[in-house]
Amino acid sequence: MVELQIDGKTVQVTEGSVVIQAAEKAGTFIPHFCYHKKLSIAANCRMCLVDIEKAPKPMPACATPVTQGMVVHTKSERAIKAQKSVMEFLLINHPLDCPICDQGGECQLQDLAVGYGGSASRYDEEKRVVFHKDVGPLISMEEMSRCIHCTRCVRFGQEIAGSMELGMSHRGEHSEIETFVGETVDSELSGNMIDICPVGALTSKPFRYQARTWELGRRKSISPHDATGANLIVQVKNHQVLRVVPFENEDVNECWIADRDRFSYEALNGPDRLTLPMIKQGGDWHTVDWQVALEYVANGLRTIKADHGATAVGCLASPHSTLEELFLAAKLMRGLGSDNIDSRLRAADFHHDGHVRWLGTSIASLSQLQTAWVIGSNIRKDQPLLAIRLRQATRKGGKVHALGDAAPDWAMSLGQSQVMPHTDWLLAMADVAAVVADRTHNVSPIAGNAQSPQAQAIASDLMGNERKAILLGNAAAHHSQCAALLTLANWIGQHTGASVGFLGEAANTVGAQVAQALPMQKGMHTQAMLHADAVKALVLLNTEPLFDCAQGAAAVKSLVSKEMVVTLSPFKTNLDFSDVLLPIAPFTETAGTFINTEGRAQSFHGVVRPLGETRPAWKVLRVLATMLGISGFEFDSADQIREAALANDWSKSLSNACTTNVNQTPSDIQAPAVVSIYQLDGLVRRSPSLQSTADAQTKETSHV
Numbered sequence: 097m098v099e100l101q102i103d104g105k106t107v108q109v110t111e112g113s114v115v116i117q118a119a120e121k122a123g124t125f126i127p128h129f130c131y132h133k134k135l136s137i138a139a140n141c142r143m144c145l146v147d148i149e150k151a152p153k154p155m156p157a158c159a160t161p162v163t164q165g166m167v168v169h170t171k172s173e174r175a176i177k178a179q180k181s182v183m184e185f186l187l188i189n190h191p192l193d194c195p196i197c198d199q200g201g202e203c204q205l206q207d208l209a210v211g212y213g214g215s216a217s218r219y220d221e222e223k224r225v226v227f228h229k230d231v232g233p234l235i236s237m238e239e240m241s242r243c244i245h246c247t248r249c250v251r252f253g254q255e256i257a258g259s260m261e262l263g264m265s266h267r268g269e270h271s272e273i274e275t276f277v278g279e280t281v282d283s284e285l286s287g288n289m290i291d292i293c294p295v296g297a298l299t300s301k302p303f304r305y306q307a308r309t310w311e312l313g314r315r316k317s318i319s320p321h322d323a324t325g326a327n328l329i330v331q332v333k334n335h336q337v338l339r340v341v342p343f344e345n346e347d348v349n350e351c352w353i354a355d356r357d358r359f360s361y362e363a364l365n366g367p368d369r370l371t372l373p374m375i376k377q378g379g380d381w382h383t384v385d386w387q388v389a390l391e392y393v394a395n396g397l398r399t400i401k402a403d404h405g406a407t408a409v410g411c412l413a414s415p416h417s418t419l420e421e422l423f424l425a426a427k428l429m430r431g432l433g434s435d436n437i438d439s440r441l442r443a444a445d446f447h448h449d450g451h452v453r454w455l456g457t458s459i460a461s462l463s464q465l466q467t468a469w470v471i472g473s474n475i476r477k478d479q480p481l482l483a484i485r486l487r488q489a490t491r492k493g494g495k496v497h498a499l500g501d502a503a504p505d506w507a508m509s510l511g512q513s514q515v516m517p518h519t520d521w522l523l524a525m526a527d528v529a530a531v532v533a534d535r536t537h538n539v540s541p542i543a544g545n546a547q548s549p550q551a552q553a554i555a556s557d558l559m560g561n562e563r564k565a566i567l568l569g570n571a572a573a574h575h576s577q578c579a580a581l582l583t584l585a586n587w588i589g590q591h592t593g594a595s596v597g598f599l600g601e602a603a604n605t606v607g608a609q610v611a612q613a614l615p616m617q618k619g620m621h622t623q624a625m626l627h628a629d630a631v632k633a634l635v636l637l638n639t640e641p642l643f644d645c646a647q648g649a650a651a652v653k654s655l656v657s658k659e660m661v662v663t664l665s666p667f668k669t670n671l672d673f674s675d676v677l678l679p680i681a682p683f684t685e686t687a688g689t690f691i692n693t694e695g696r697a698q699s700f701h702g703v704v705r706p707l708g709e710t711r712p713a714w715k716v717l718r719v720l721a722t723m724l725g726i727s728g729f730e731f732d733s734a735d736q737i738r739e740a741a742l743a744n745d746w747s748k749s750l751s752n753a754c755t756t757n758v759n760q761t762p763s764d765i766q767a768p769a770v771v772s773i774y775q776l777d778g779l780v781r782r783s784p785s786l787q788s789t790a791d792a793q794t795k796e797t798s799h800v
Contacts, residue, residue: 323600371708418688456597473569
């Protein structure tokens with residue numbers, strides 16, 4: 097530790113820290129623009145100049161390492177004079193457009209100009225003009241004359257997103273931040289550049305001119321998309337969501353969010369929203385009130401149960417639904433006498449042993465891994481925030497190995513990249529197991545080639561480092577041999593000391609298992625319910641089978657032949673085969689809980705009132721159960737349902753243990769269903785801005 101004085105306060109910091117970090121620890125604010133705690137030091141703006149005793153001139157606090165006994169003055173006459181001089185230079189070319197700037201009210205330059213700027217400019221020459229640039233549907237670069245060349249956006253691309261899409265061209269007063277050769281900014285994390293821009297040079301194109309920042313109410317929430325569980329601040333005006341920004345949580349999403357977390361809110365106010373219950377009569381859709389719709393559903397389910405038995409009723413529940421909704425959906429089905437409920441909509445292997453599959457370690461620990469072996473995932477697109485963690489690990493010297501049927505650009509350095517058909521993944525893992533078995537004098541559960549150079553390299557890293565993980569991605573989770581892949585991964589992990597886990601697909605993949613929204617006894621899984629003639633009625637909770645189910649077209653075809661299909665959705669969807677549409681609230685209009693991939697339960701409240709006659713799904717399920725005469729639904733709030741769902745010590749059920757015969761090959765190994773980044777759920781599918789991105793151009797089901 098190094099001890100120094102800052103404005104008379106004694107502070108101790110670790111060796112290698114810089115003055116601005118010591119000042120933060122001491123509670124002293126030093127004005128700055130280019131410095132950001134998550135980015136490398138650039139020392140571009142010079143706004144953080146401070147007075148250090150024995151130094152011949154003011155020194156930049158962000159780039160000056162601390163030394164033992166250093167004495168720093170941040171508010172001395174010399175420091176203030178230097179800071180005011182820098183501010184004068186920064187304002188020389190800055191346009192006076194604060195009244196129309198989207199950054200107004202949350203602009204660092206605006207705030208610091210109050211304390212360090214002059215009342216008039218001594219600069220009489222023409223101001224610099226930078227022409228606007230079109231870099232895609234998400235980021236606006238219409239006012240690049242505001243740019244102060246802090247290069248935060250450039251460093252974010254290089255260091256966090258892993259792709260240098262922006263850079264600085266030319267020199268002197270002709271310097272510009274731009275993409276080269278007219279390219280667009282296509283990173284799945286690009287929206288974070290808007291947040292870290294300290295001026296109004298980069299702004300949100302969808303939010304542009306929608307509201308002033310001081311008009312917006314701010315409410316905490318949780319992302320309903322991938323399994324990271326990113327913490328959000330949802331900003332609203334007049335009961336409409338107008339902007340979504342990150343809420344810092346160092347253990348989960350740090351201070352970043354993915355673009356689908358940021359821009360999917362557009363769907364909440366889109367034309368597809370379902371605001372009234374609807375019933376199909378004679379092939380035509382008619383709006384009805386809730387009483388009529390619920391009576392229609394209750395009577396239909398009651399009749400089908402009486403005619404065909406309780407097992408003729410089933411439920412497909414999206415893992416993007418809240419824990420409370422999934423818990424009540426499962427309780428409703430079992431109250432009817434049916435165990436036909438499943439949330440594993442894209443799975444092909446439905447082996448289940450009662451354990452809750454999860455990441456196997458903490459999200460934060462991924463940043464410290466020395467070795468990671470990722471199987472069946474395009475992690476950059478599937479889980480962008482987890483990809484950041486692995487990217488951090490590689491920057492610290494860690495190695496990431498990949499096994500998949502394609503070689504996507506992960507925007508990070510890879511060790512061994514094994515590209516082969518999905519039918520050969522188990523064999524590739526068997527090779528690694530064979531190497532481990534040879535070196536540990538054990539017997540592998542499956543024969544493999546211990547002479548494979550790639551397998552030897554992966555095994556050496558897994559055995560030679562302390563912090564390591566084997567991570568199964570979406571394609572592995574949806575693989576026809578998922579249980580075998582997991583069993584073999586567990587064997588390798590057991591003999592190398594590596595943790596084993598699933599990256600997780602949806603916001604509540606773990607929560608759906610905790611809520612037991614899957615067949616626990618003799619119930620049918622997703623594919624069986626869709627294609628079994630014995631199942632006459634299906635309840636679809638937040639589910640669009642065409643997009644959410646493996647072999648979506650076949651799923652739709654089978655649903656057309658069902659006697660009754662009830663869709664609970666925030667959107668007008670499933671019109672071809674549904675008999676009833678019940679409008680339920682999206683995550684911004686209801687309270688609920690998501691359990692992320694590391695097993696962290698995070699609850700949230702609705703941030704705006706439900707649109708039209710929309711109702712929270714848990715209330716709809718509660719009333720429907722009451723009408724069906726099912727007891728145990730006496731819940732008055734989402735909090736009460738959450739307490740019931742988490743009544744047992746559910747965290748003890750987190751386990752990736754699996755024992756299956758790894759030598760038994762299915763007769764039909766289907767290609768695993770993995771959707772592209774902006775087809776994951778109903779919200780991202782209906783966001784115009786996200787659907788205009790380069791990543792959205794491939795809308796069909798893709799494979800890793």
